[in-house]
Amino acid sequence: xxxxxxxxxxxxxxxxxxxxxxxxxxxxxxxxxxxxxxxxxxxxxxxxxxxxxxxxxxxxxxxxxxxxxxxxxxxxxxxxxxxxxxxxxxxxxxxxxxxxxxxxxxxxxxxxxxxxxxxxxxxxxxxxxxxxxxxxxxxxxxxxxxxxxxxxxxxxxxxxxxxxxxxxxxxxxxxxxxxxxxxxxxxxxxxxxxxxxxxxxxxxxxxxxxxxxxxxxxxxxxxxxxxxxxxxxxxxxxxxxxxxxxxxxxxxxxxxxxxxxxxxxxxxxxxxxxxxxxxxxxxxxxxxxxxxxxxxxxxxxxxxxxxxxxxxxxxxxxxxxxxxxxxxxxxxxxxxxxxxxxxxxxxxxxxxxxxxxxxxxxxxxxxxxxxxxxxxxxxxxxxxxxxxxxxxxxxxxxxxxxxxxxxxxxxxxxxxxxxxxxxxxxxxxxxxxxxxxxxxxxxxxxxxxxxxxxxxxxxxxxxxxxxxxxxxxxxxxxxxxxxxxxxxxxxxxxxxxxxxxxxxxxxxxxxxxxxxxxxxxxxxxxxxxx
Numbered sequence: 001x002x003x004x005x006x007x008x009x010x011x012x013x014x015x016x017x018x019x020x021x022x023x024x025x026x027x028x029x030x031x032x033x034x035x036x037x038x039x040x041x042x043x044x045x046x047x048x049x050x051x052x053x054x055x056x057x058x059x060x061x062x063x064x065x066x067x068x069x070x071x072x073x074x075x076x077x078x079x080x081x082x083x084x085x086x087x088x089x090x091x092x093x094x095x096x097x098x099x100x101x102x103x104x105x106x107x108x109x110x111x112x113x114x115x116x117x118x119x120x121x122x123x124x125x126x127x128x129x130x131x132x133x134x135x136x137x138x139x140x141x142x143x144x145x146x147x148x149x150x151x152x153x154x155x156x157x158x159x160x161x162x163x164x165x166x167x168x169x170x171x172x173x174x175x176x177x178x179x180x181x182x183x184x185x186x187x188x189x190x191x192x193x194x195x196x197x198x199x200x201x202x203x204x205x206x207x208x209x210x211x212x213x214x215x216x217x218x219x220x221x222x223x224x225x226x227x228x229x230x231x232x233x234x235x236x237x238x239x240x241x242x243x244x245x246x247x248x249x250x251x252x253x254x255x256x257x258x259x260x261x262x263x264x265x266x267x268x269x270x271x272x273x274x275x276x277x278x279x280x281x282x283x284x285x286x287x288x289x290x291x292x293x294x295x296x297x298x299x300x301x302x303x304x305x306x307x308x309x310x311x312x313x314x315x316x317x318x319x320x321x322x323x324x325x326x327x328x329x330x331x332x333x334x335x336x337x338x339x340x341x342x343x344x345x346x347x348x349x350x351x352x353x354x355x356x357x358x359x360x361x362x363x364x365x366x367x368x369x370x371x372x373x374x375x376x377x378x379x380x381x382x383x384x385x386x387x388x389x390x391x392x393x394x395x396x397x398x399x400x401x402x403x404x405x406x407x408x409x410x411x412x413x414x415x416x417x418x419x420x421x422x423x424x425x426x427x428x429x430x431x432x433x434x435x436x437x438x439x440x441x442x443x444x445x446x447x448x449x450x451x452x453x454x455x456x457x458x459x460x461x462x463x464x465x466x467x468x469x470x471x472x473x474x475x476x477x478x479x480x481x482x483x484x485x486x487x488x489x490x491x492x493x494x495x496x497x498x499x500x501x502x503x504x505x506x507x508x509x510x511x512x513x514x515x516x517x518x519x520x521x522x523x524x525x526x527x528x529x530x
Contacts (some may be wrong), residue, residue: 422501431462
């Protein structure tokens, strides 16, 4: 129950930490996205301003050239068509007159501006000098227009009057000064034609001029300078009296329409890497904490098992010592049975001593103390040193030990003879306790100790005729204080330290102890050859 509560608290803590990290990651990503969107919007606005400025600068000379042209007799309306590519004005005698709305706006601009008095200027002789004089009017008008900056060209009263226009008089030799109102735009032919009109006044005579642009051609011409910024943009006509806006051109009544930007928002790679690293560290921390918690609980479980097993193992010999000692001390044992009682005490003392020695040896190995003392010895001689004690252990269990050392009997080893004896003793003890076949141990089915030879190592395989080790506990039996699923109620003695100690000793000698599949339990002690 305590372990379950601990895991529940651990899982809840992990979920809370992950939820907090997820919230933090989402907040950081949202702010990063908002910053990227703001930067993208700012770049889009800057590109839009640049595109509008380019188109205004491209259209300004066309409109200035139109504004600079005023010819013909006052009193008759004049219509012109403006060439988009050539910037030339062609008289359009068949052109439609100005619309009523355009005429009204032209009159309104005319009436809103105070005009200077009329003067009569000398007229240059007709010919080359007159042509040069007329051509100089075009750049002058263009320069005036560019000086307006970002002002709305048609509707700004400060710049609506281009100044006095010079018209050829009916008599040669002079120019008659007339006054021109500001150009006013209007859409014609269902927004297929862009017209600019104005009122001219000379004395009491007045007339109107209209300049027409083919809108599809003009639109293509203006958009040609914005393709690097907005390849799919278009110009949309707006009402001439529409209020100014950030997407409006200053020189004509149209707005720049930019399709939704398909560009993906840039990913902050440093931020993504930082968040990924944070998540990775969090997962590693959770995994490490889970592993540590599991290991801690496993150690606690094994320690509880060890405590219970040691208590059980100590209780039996101590009870025997106390009971038999009291009986012997009080003369309650007949003389003919005293030897039997003393032998029992001796046997229990030996088992208790072996238990204590195993615990102390494992503790030394855990601390890295007492390195093994190695010596050069032949395999058959090594086994011969421990044969008697191993056979005695088997005899007490009611079985026998069968040796099969060929073909590795004469192989030389450099190892710790006592350490190998400790490993073999623990293996034989396990075989005697847990490796009995059905019906119990029998000398006809002995425990076999055989030798193996493989490359640069020699093996000692101990195999019993018992039921073998269940696959579910095949790995756990090498853990300290693990008895293969058995608890302290099991009649077989032991604290679950023998195999763990045997493997640690084998590895300290440069070898290993493994469990191999067989009919019974088959453990192989591998040692390096000399």
